[in-house]
Amino acid sequence: MTDAVLTPTKLSGRSLKTGRRAIGWRFATPAIALILLIGLFPFFWSLAVSFQNITGSNRAGIWVGFANYERLLSDLRFWAAFGRTLLILAVALPLELIFGLLLALHFQADRPFKRLFVALLVLPAVVSPMVAGSMWRLMFDHKFGPINQIIAWVAGEPVVLLWVIKPYLAFWAIIITEVWQWTPFMFVLILAALANVDREQLEAAEIDGAGRFRVFFKIVLPAIMPVLAIALLIRGLDVFRIFDAVWQLTRGGPGNKTETLSIFMYIRGFQSFDTSYTAAAVVLVLLVLSIAVTLILKRLRIAR
Known part of the structure; x- marks a missing residue:
């Protein structure tokens, strides 16, 4: 019933x-x-x-199968640009993390004019990368730029550094520009994460006599690790597709010594009009990034 x-x-x-x-x-x-x-x-x-052979002079194109991919895999210029992009990523990303973390730890406590300084520190992140690249190119100018003048003042003698002409200096000019612009992004995220750390645990650790380094590595760092991981993932993907600042600084030069993947594909696609070859490069890069992001998210247990 x-x-x-x-x-x-x-x-x-x-x-x-x-x-x-x-x-x-x-x-x-x-x-x-x-x-x-x-x-x-x-x-x-x-x-x-x-899978076709479309170019600027051959817009119809015919089916060529994996010919573009075979050509791409044997293209030393492509792999050089790929390695150069990874190198920029490997250098710039840790520096942004370290500087952002140090700034966040500094401004976590009450400081005079804290809000003003935080607002000023965030300004580079809202500047267009094209504008940032142009600005730093002027600053690195070997005749009139202030960078060489400051170095000469410190050294006590005239210094002429060809920042955007010499390959090894051009690389560091890119790193400086990238770190200057995007450290504030890391700083803001880490500062927000630090604000949510459990104060009771920190107070209990201080009462027990734990030192600052022990408190940081045992309590603070594990608490903000999820935010750090996401921040690194976002910035890593952003650095991997770096184009604007490098294009304004060096145009990928001298020669192709600072050419990144994005610049390589831009030149092949929009200057050489090798459309199908550029499409093959885009597909290959997207597949590599998709696999890498999937593995990272699985490792972080964000997407199962």
Whole structure:
């Protein structure tokens, strides 16, 4: 008798839940379709183009299979740009993390004019990378730029450093520009993470006589590690596609000594008009990044 009474209730509950889920899917489907269209259509279009031989003088193109990929895998200039991009990533990202962490730890406590200094420190991150690159190119100018003048004042003798001409100096000019502009991004995220650290644990550690380094490595660092991981992932992907600042500083020169992946693909696609070859490079880079991000997210247990 009880089962007979409860069955309609159960059925009505299930039907209500199913109806809500159906309504939810109706609202979500247009947004999902739009995201897939925007995100996946360019990829599949590039994939289709990469199997042809479309160029500026041959817009029709014919099917050539994996010829562009074979050519790409044997292109030393492509792999040099790939390695150069990874090198910039390996140098700039740790520096941004270290400087951002040090600034966040400094401004975690109450400081005179704290809000003013924080606002000023954030300014570089809101400047366009093209503007930042142009500004630093002027600052690195070997005749009129203030960088060489400051170095000469410290050294006590005239100094002429060809920052955007000599390859080894051009690399460090890129690093300085990148670190200057994006350290504030790391600083703001870490400062927000530090504000959410459990104060009771910190006070308990101080009462127990724990030193600052022990408190930092045992309490603070584990607490902000999820934010650090996401910040590093976002900035890592951003550095990997670096283009604006490098283009304004060196145009990938001298020669192609500071050419990154983005500049390589820009030159091949929009100056040489080798469309299918550029599409093959884009597809290969996207696949590598997708695999890397998937492994990182799995490691961080963010996406399962």
